[in-house]
Every structure is written in structure tokens, then in C-alpha cells.
Amino acid sequence: xxxxxxxxxxxxxxxxxxDSANEGAAHLLVGHGRTGxxxxxESATVAPGAAASVSLTADDKGIxxxxxxxxxxxxxxxxEVKSGGGVLTARAIEGDTTWVYAVV
Amino acid sequence: xxLGWGSGHNCxxxxxxxxxxxxxxxxxxxxxxxxxxxxKELRARQPDVSVTERGGCFQLAVFLVAGRTDRFYxxxxxxAVEAIPLRDLQSTVSGDAATSGxxxxxxxxxxxxxxxxxxxxxxxxxxxxxxxxxxxxxxxPSIFLVDxxxxxxxxxxxRLTDLTxxxxxxxxxxxxxxxxxxxxxxVRVNMTGLSQGSRLMDEAVRLFRGVITRETQHAEVFExxxxxxxxxxxxxxxxxxxxxxxxxxxxxxxxAVEIDIREGEYEQLREALAVAREEADAxxxxxxxxxxxxxxxxxxxxxxxxxxxxxxLAFGKRFVSAEAVGPSAGLRGRLGVRYLALDDTSVTQFAVxxxxxxxxxxxxxxxxxxxxxxFEFRFGGPDGLEEALxxxxxxxxxxxxxxxxxxxxxxxxxxxxxxxxxSPTLTINANWGLLLPAR
Numbered sequence: 001x002x003x004x005x006x007x008x009x010x011x012x013x014x015x016x017x018x019d020s021a022n023e024g025a026a027h028l029l030v031g032h033g034r035t036g037x038x039x040x041x042e043s044a045t046v047a048p049g050a051a052a053s054v055s056l057t058a059d060d061k062g063i064x065x066x067x068x069x070x071x072x073x074x075x076x077x078x079x080e081v082k083s084g085g086g087v088l089t090a091r092a093i094e095g096d097t098t099w100v101y102a103v104v
Numbered sequence: 105x106x107l108g109w110g111s112g113h114n115c116x117x118x119x120x121x122x123x124x125x126x127x128x129x130x131x132x133x134x135x136x137x138x139x140x141x142x143x144k145e146l147r148a149r150q151p152d153v154s155v156t157e158r159g160g161c162f163q164l165a166v167f168l169v170a171g172r173t174d175r176f177y178x179x180x181x182x183x184a185v186e187a188i189p190l191r192d193l194q195s196t197v198s199g200d201a202a203t204s205g206x207x208x209x210x211x212x213x214x215x216x217x218x219x220x221x222x223x224x225x226x227x228x229x230x231x232x233x234x235x236x237x238x239x240x241x242x243x244x245p246s247i248f249l250v251d252x253x254x255x256x257x258x259x260x261x262x263r264l265t266d267l268t269x270x271x272x273x274x275x276x277x278x279x280x281x282x283x284x285x286x287x288x289x290x291v292r293v294n295m296t297g298l299s300q301g302s303r304l305m306d307e308a309v310r311l312f313r314g315v316i317t318r319e320t321q322h323a324e325v326f327e328x329x330x331x332x333x334x335x336x337x338x339x340x341x342x343x344x345x346x347x348x349x350x351x352x353x354x355x356x357x358x359x360a361v362e363i364d365i366r367e368g369e370y371e372q373l374r375e376a377l378a379v380a381r382e383e384a385d386a387x388x389x390x391x392x393x394x395x396x397x398x399x400x401x402x403x404x405x406x407x408x409x410x411x412x413x414x415x416x417l418a419f420g421k422r423f424v425s426a427e428a429v430g431p432s433a434g435l436r437g438r439l440g441v442r443y444l445a446l447d448d449t450s451v452t453q454f455a456v457x458x459x460x461x462x463x464x465x466x467x468x469x470x471x472x473x474x475x476x477x478x479f480e481f482r483f484g485g486p487d488g489l490e491e492a493l494x495x496x497x498x499x500x501x502x503x504x505x506x507x508x509x510x511x512x513x514x515x516x517x518x519x520x521x522x523x524x525x526x527s528p529t530l531t532i533n534a535n536w537g538l539l540l541p542a543r
Contacts, residue, residue: 002170004153005163027305027377029312033320039313043305045380061159062320063166067177067312069377088154098177102166102323104159 003081003089003099006058010083010103013055014066017078020049024071028052031067032103034060046077058083064101068093141336149340164336165326168343169319176370200505200515200535201225201240202268202290205394205414205457207402208238210517210533212461212476212501213436216292216390216418218266221247223511223537226273232527233404240270265293272402285409286398292418293391308376315369333357386422391415392438400494404527407492409447414457416440422465431466442482444493455484455495468507477502479522490525497524505535512536 006012016028025048031041037060044052058064068079076094080087081101089099136157143160146167155163201224204214208227222243229236244266271287278285326343333339333356342356353361394414401408422434439458445451461478478501485495503517515533 001174002150002153002167004150005156005159025381027308027380029309031312031316033316033323035320035324039316039320041309041313041316043309043312045305061162063169063316063323065316065319069177069374069381071381096178098170098174100166100170100174102159102163104156104162 001097001099003101006064006083006088006101006103008058008061008103010058011055012058012064013053013082015051015053015078015080015082016044016046016068017051018046018048018070019075019077022048022071022075022077024048024075026071026075026077027067027069028054029065029067029069030054030056031063031065032056032058032060033063033065035062037062048075058101058103060103062103064103066097066099066101068097070096135331138331138336142330145336145340161331162323162327164330164340165323168326168330168340169323171344172322173319173370176367177374200513200533200537201242201270202266202292203227203238203240203270203288203533204290204392205396206238206270206288206400207231207233207236207527207529208240208270208531208533209501209519210503210505210515210531211474212463212478212503212517213438213459213480214392214418215388215420215436216392216438217294217388217420218242218264218292219244219537221538222266223535225515225533225535227531227533229402230530231402231404233402235274236272236402237274238270239273240268242266242268265291267291278403284398286396286400286402288397288400289395291391291393293393294388295390304376304380308373308380311369311373311376315373318366318369329357329359329361332359386432386434388418388420390418392418392440401527405491405494407446407448408494410444411447412442412444414440414442416457420463422463431464433462433464436461436463436476436478442484444485444495446492451486451489451493453485453489453493453495455482455493457482459501461501472505472507474505475503480519494526495524497526498522499524499526511538 014028014030016026018026026046027043028046029041029043031039033039040056042054042056044054046052066081070076073095076092078090079093079097080090081099082088139160140157142164143155143157146155146160146164150167200210201219202214203209203225207229210227219242224239224241227238229238246264268290269287271284276284330336330339335356339357342353350361396412399409416438417440418438420434420436422432437460442455442457444453459478459480461476463474463476466473479498480501481498482495485493490496499519499521501517501519503515505513505515507513513535515535517531517533519529521528
């Protein structure tokens with residue numbers, strides 16, 4: 001799901017707090033694709049009831065994709081994207097979820 | 105020529121503009137005007153997200169990439185989940201009926217991963233007490249609390265806890281005192297294991313980077329196409345369309361576009377994540393609670409009758425292979441405290457009780473061949489009463505479990521004391537487990 005624009009050079013932190021009732025571990029992946037260059041990506045594995053954060057710098061024009069891969073459609077949690085100290089997006093999610101930002 | 109944009113098969117949508125549309129020799133003012141038009145178009149389609157004037161066409165291009173590719177990240181649709189047979193939601197790593205700590209124990213160090221619905225075992229036991237038969241029945245309380253038609257709840261709660269009762273069937277009351285000579289109750293509670301990075305996750309991240317790199321290339325191409333398009337709205341509609349004709353696309357966007365579909369890359373990513381999750385879930389951590397009433401030596405040691413309660417923590421870790429049905433190896437351990445009150449004396453005692461074992465497993469469809477070997481110990485209590493208290497020992501245990509059908513297996517277990525006054529045992533267990541409905 002397209003979620004908006006992020007300023008180039010911003011430090012981005014993505015946090016996921018998994019529901020304690022989740023059936024299995026969730027993967028949090030954050031990737032930054034740069035125009036004319038290689039992508040960077042970071043990840044964390046989040047056990048049910050646990051939380052994790054992933055940070056990277058959106059240092060070039062391109063795409064920033066956040067992907068939460070959960071064990072079952074009923075698994076979920078709270079996903080939050082911060083950029084430059086402010087909250088860009090924060091929502092409760094259920095099932096596999098992907099958010100996409102344009103880095104401009 | 106009709107181009108398939110996304111019918112959901114193996115080689116599908118991503119879009120690459122063939123003709124590298126000259127991006128163009130547009131004057132700055134024209135470029136700015138086009139970015140503004142793109143930003144306006146994006147705001148109309150996504151009123152709730154932030155859109156900046158700067159880079160408006162690139163933002164619209166990223167929006168198009170998301171529209172074309174998001175679904176490849178989200179394949180566990182409700183329909184797909186509904187299509188999964190209930191039986192496939194059943195955990196494949198649960199143990200057998202819990203006879204841990206009794207003469208009927210077959211596993212070197214028992215797991216605390218519960219049975220999905222329930223099951224049982226009948227064990228033929230050879231020990232210093234002679235030959236005995238012990239039967240165990242296990243029930244998962246989730247079968248009373250969860251509607252089996254609720255697939256997610258079934259998958260979740262069937263992995264939480266179970267309760268086992270066992271007793272000898274070849275002589276419940278040998279001393280004719282009107283009481284059962286020996287029985288035990290076991291409760292296993294599976295709590296969530298810790299998760300952390302792994303080699304398998306590194307591979308998934310590498311694939312993710314490749315996917316993102318390609319998506320960014322597509323966004324660049326989309327930006328060029330939109331920037332040069334005669335009409336932003338028409339071109340955006342055409343690029344978002346589920347199925348388009350190349351001619352129409354060229355007419356709407358002013359440039360030839362060819363579809364270059366790599367859904368396989370997304371499939372690879374999802375498979376890598378699934379394997380990495382299996383590795384994360386191959387760990388368990390839980391409670392191992394045991395109550396024994398009566399004589400656990402089955403009459404071999406005078407004065408050993410009593411009531412004991414063991415509370416402990418158990419953990420396990422399997423090292424899974426990159427193949428979904430590949431062999432795996434792992435470690436199991438447990439550590440707890442036993443409290444014992446003997447019946448014939450006023451002796452009470454606390455002891456440390458634990459074990460550590462290596463396990464190897466080979467999946468066969470839903471069944472597995474399991475081999476394990478390790479050590480169990482118990483230390484604590486006064487000297488001179490070791491036999492009656494069944495303490496101060498170190499014992500080697502090994503077991504082999506071979507599946508017979510989806511729901512039945514035969515286990516062979518041996519134990520040999522390395523130190524201490526405890527009987528060696530040989531057990532042969534016939535195990536069965538209840539299966540969730542196939543449909």
C-alpha cells in the first residue's frame with residue numbers, strides 16, 4: 001500500500017510490536033531502493049508478544065518498502081514508521097502487510 | 105497483443121518501459137508543471153497520504169509500483185487459508201503422550217510441545233521391578249474451548265498446553281490397600297521461544313534487496329513514461345489496468361511498454377521467509393509440571409512410595425535445513441526442582457532435576473523419525489536414602505521413534521545409570537495421536 005513521501009536523507013525507524021496471541025514469529029523487513037544503485041535492507045524477527053525496531057537512512061531518491069510477514073492471516077500487531085523524529089504512519093495490522101514510500 | 109498484467113500465475117507483472125523515454129529534454133518549468141500534474145493526480149487517487157510537489161511524477165511512479173506489486177507480498181489470503189485442511193494446521197513437532205519422569209518415559213529428554221488434540225501410549229517397561237505395562241492418556245484442553253472450524257484459533261491454541269494422566273495397567277493395587285499404587289499427572293505449557301537473526305534470514309534479506317532494486321528500476325521507468333505521457337490521468341489508468349493492450353498503452357502513455365514479469369523473485373522471497381520462520385519457531389520454551397503419587401519404582405524399592413511434585417522449565421532448539429522437509433538436529437534441555445514427601449516416613453526432600461539431550465529428526469510427510477540421546481540427573485537429599493528418594497543419580501537415555509501411520513508411532517527407549525541407585529529401563533511405547541479433521 002502506497003503511504004506517501006519521505007524526504008531524502010531522513011533517518012527512518014520502523015517498529016513492530018507483535019500481538020502476544022500470534023501463532024508464530026513475524027519478520028519485519030525494511031528496504032530502501034536507490035535510483036541507479038543497489039538497495040539496502042534491514043530485518044528483525046519478532047516473537048509473539050515481543051517488539052523490534054529497524055532503522056536505516058533513506059539517503060537517495062528511490063523507494064522505501066516496509067514488509068511485515070506473519071505466520072497466519074490472523075497474526076498481527078502494531079506497526080509504526082517514524083522519520084525525522086515524527087511519526088509518519090502508525091496502525092494496527094493483521095496479516096502480511098507492506099507499506100511503500102517514495103523517497104524524494 | 106494483449107499483455108497480462110496480473111492474473112496470478114508464475115510469471116507476472118512488473119512493467120518495464122522498453123523505450124527509454126527521453127527524460128527528457130523538458131525545460132525546468134515544463135518538468136515542474138508535469139510534477140505538479142502528477143502530484144495532483146496522486147492526491148486525487150490517494151487523498152490520505154502526504155504528497156509533495158517536488159518529485160510528483162516519481163511519487164506517482166512509486167504509487168504505480170506499489171499497485172502492481174503489493175499483492176505478491178500478501179499471498180496468505182483468506183481464501184488460501186480456508187483452503188488449507190485443518191489437519192495441516194496441526195503442529196508437526198509435538199511430542200507423544202507425556203510420560204516424562206516415569207518408567208514409561210521413552211524420549212531422552214521430553215519436549216513440552218503439546219499434542220494438538222490428544223492421544224495416548226501403551227508402554228511395555230522392563231526394569232528392576234520386572235515387566236510392567238503403563239498407559240498414558242493425553243488431552244489438549246483446547247478441544248473444549250476452540251471451535252475446530254476456526255482455523256487460526258485451532259492452530260494457535262492447540263500448541264499451548266496439554267494434560268497427561270498415566271498409570272500402570274498390570275496391577276493398579278498390588279498391595280490390596282484399596283488405593284492405586286502409582287499414577288502421575290503431567291502438564292506441559294509451551295511458551296514462545298526467543299527469536300533472533302539467522303543465516304536463513306540473511307538469505308531472505310538478500311532476496312528482498314534484489315526485489316527492491318528491481319522495483320526501484322521500474323519506478324524510474326514509470327516516472328519517465330508518465331513524464332512524457334500526453335495525459336497523466338490516462339497514462340496512469342493504463343498503467344494500473346489489470347489487462348491492457350500494448351497499442352492502447354502506447355496511445356495513452358506515448359511510448360511502448362513491455363511487461364517484464366518476475367513473480368518468481370517474490371515467490372523465492374516468501375519461501376525464504378517461511379523457512380526462516382520455521383527456524384525461529386523451531387525453538388520452544390515452556391513449563392514442565394509433574395505430579396507423581398505412589399511408588400515410581402513399581403515395587404522394586406521398599407519405602408519409595410510418596411508424593412512428588414516437579415516444577416521446571418524446558419527448552420529446545422532445532423537446527424532446520426534449508427529444505428522444508430529436510431533433516432534437522434537439535435538440543436533439548438530442562439531444569440527444575442522436585443519436592444518429595446515419602447509416605448512411610450516423615451522425610452521430605454528438595455532436589456534439582458534436569459536433563460540435556462541431542463535429537464535428530466527426519467520428516468516424512470507429516471510424520472518424523474526421531475532419534476535422541478542424552479543425560480538426565482537428579483541431585484539433592486540426605487545420604488543413605490537415595491534409593492527410596494530416587495535421587496543423586498546421573499542416567500544415560502536414548503530413544504528411537506518410528507512412525508507407523510499419520511497418527512501412530514512406535515518408540516524404543518533405554519536408560520542406563522552412570523551413577524546412583526536407580527534402575528535401568530527398557531521401554532517400548534505404542535503411541536497414537538488424534539488428528540484434526542482432514543476437511
